[in-house]
Amino acid sequence: MMKCLIVFIFTVATCHAEIEFSGRVRNFSLELLHYTQLETEGHVVISPFGIWSLMTGVALGATGKSKAQLERAFLLPGNQISIINGYQNLTKTVLDPRTQGVQLASKNFVFKDKGFHMLADFKKTLTSDFGAKIVELDFKDSTTAARIANTAIEDSGATVSNVLRSDDFGTARMILTNVISFKGLWSSPFNVSDTNIEPFYDENKKQIGQVKMMYQRAMFPFSNIQSLNATVMQLPYGDDNKYSMLIILPYPKIKVTEVYKKFTIIPMNDILNRLENDTKEYGMEDVDLKIPRFKISTNVVLNKPLNNMGVFDIFSPKLASFEKITKEEIFISAIVHKADIEVTESGTVASAATSAYIIDRISTPVFEANRPFIYFVMEKESSTAIFSGIYSKPSVF
Template sequence: MAGISFGASGVTRRQINRAFKLSTEKEKFNEQYKKLTNTLFPVNTSEVKAWNENYIFVNKDVVLYRSFLEILMDNYNTIFTAMDFQDQPDAAHQASQIIKSNFPNSRNVFSSEDFQDSSFIMSNVLWFEGYWSSIFDVSQTKLELVNSFHGRTGIVNMMQMKAKVRSSHMELMKATVTELPYGNDGKYCMLLLFPDPGDSVEDVYSNFNRVTLRDIFAKLQSDEEQFGLKKVEVKLPRFSKISKLQLRTPLNRMGILDAFERKYAQFNKMSEDPYYIESIEHNVVVRVAEMGTIAYATTPGVNRAYSNIIENKVMPPFTFFIIEKPTATVIFGGIF
């Protein structure tokens, strides 16, 4: 949405900028965006891998302004490809192969339906793979009966270990927060928030109105300095989760309305032809196991290589964030 905002004008652009709090100073914003993404990606070590790529696939008959494409390619690490959308199976295969060349573990990201009645598709692919700094012992993983906050009962494979990790109770969050680092350099971690008894994950999440991630890390650091880093018992379900979200309604609620309406959308800095956003689809796969985490996201499309994943039906209530710590940037997150 940050990239597409530069193709918008009038009310459409104002709604996008206001919803995402985007700077109206184009050059400054692009500079800050590049600085952030250069900090976050790419990472390719033996313990952590993280990549982020943007793509724009355009029907061969569509003409987009060169100035708009240059913004995307120069500032948003966007790969541009023109193709024949009328041959939908071939277009889907070609787009998937282009993504596969950058993300070898992906395949069949797109289907023929994605190219039906479309003029162009803007896509983002995000990949994270990290090994825990302290790996869970598989032999200690046990089946455990758990209750969801809403009263459902089920069995999970509960991973457990005793390790020196940062863990604190935060009264303001109504939760216990635990930091599980990836690799050995302290750059990435998973932050876990377990609600206090009687409180829901919704209660915990609502407290982010007054507590920031930096506040949480400051609390963890303060407790470590005051009490030292002690061994704590860590319990975390081994789980897989697939999420497919249609974002039009949430974005409408944030105030982005005109961009989705053929009659009102203003994208005249993108092309002389009228365009509007038909849909924004976000798909995520997260797998957490004894060795570490794999998380994969595409907008739009879905990695059908993971279509056979069996999801956990019942989970104990908790919230997780995969975070780049120096900038306190959330890469992935989820709520159970």
């Protein structure tokens, strides 16, 4: 199971002074994961799609440099109608509920102080175009406000609890929250009896811990991509391959960060196309697959990662410009992202290499994720990363 929540806290400012849409999300996802892992010592799960969804709504309320910086970082077109249409079409594709064995839901909330005046056009955009639920609260009674807000989030079906604290309402005027959850059963589940405790290594084959390693031999899309210095495996969920987990395993002696840098020249679409082409050329064949059971929880403030992506003004009381949201002077004090992922036998409940490692297609390929790896939970049609992360700190789960 995977679930995550993004919270944007808008605070009063006391100082007066076109590329296809799924490609935008895909490219933003890669960059955001890179900068977020720097804040979490390289062991992380985030929901790029959830973050992107709500920040897109925020961008529609921004003006001036605040708007320009958000558009650059989130790869948004300058035209509001293009943003709304693109968002709605992509969301419809990504959140399509028809796949048997997959549950996926995303919900946006706006908690506003009863004395805070939101402009009618922006309120309409949030509710009509982004499906947000607006809840008016008395932020001065912060304890009650937190209780009501958390109840609203939990009543939406979210499995996260106590998301907002009373402190969050202290100087805030508006709090935007996105909750997204994913539960997927593997198309080819692992047998629990084949799971064993095994060592987990760093990239130099030094043991750094132990994991419960799951095993199966089955047919999966699989590629050895020398230009990426990694092997790639795709594990489908449900009954129609619409959703899958993509695992990118660096070659021995290659760090995760080295592979990650190559995403700047090797787009995600190229990786997915390579998997598809190899499957067509070689056919589906058995792979000996080993991946750890794992659970990762992340609670990270995204201000610094977004600073690294060129977003500054929205966090400054002097510089933030949200003239389409309100006539008050407000800024974003924090963007808090909470996410977790759980991978078990049944599913997910949320060329520097030596030539000896170049894998051929004659013998049964072996994919053993017993060292740090990158993972993405993808929607296939749009190639959108719903969740992404890096597994680098082993634990027996």
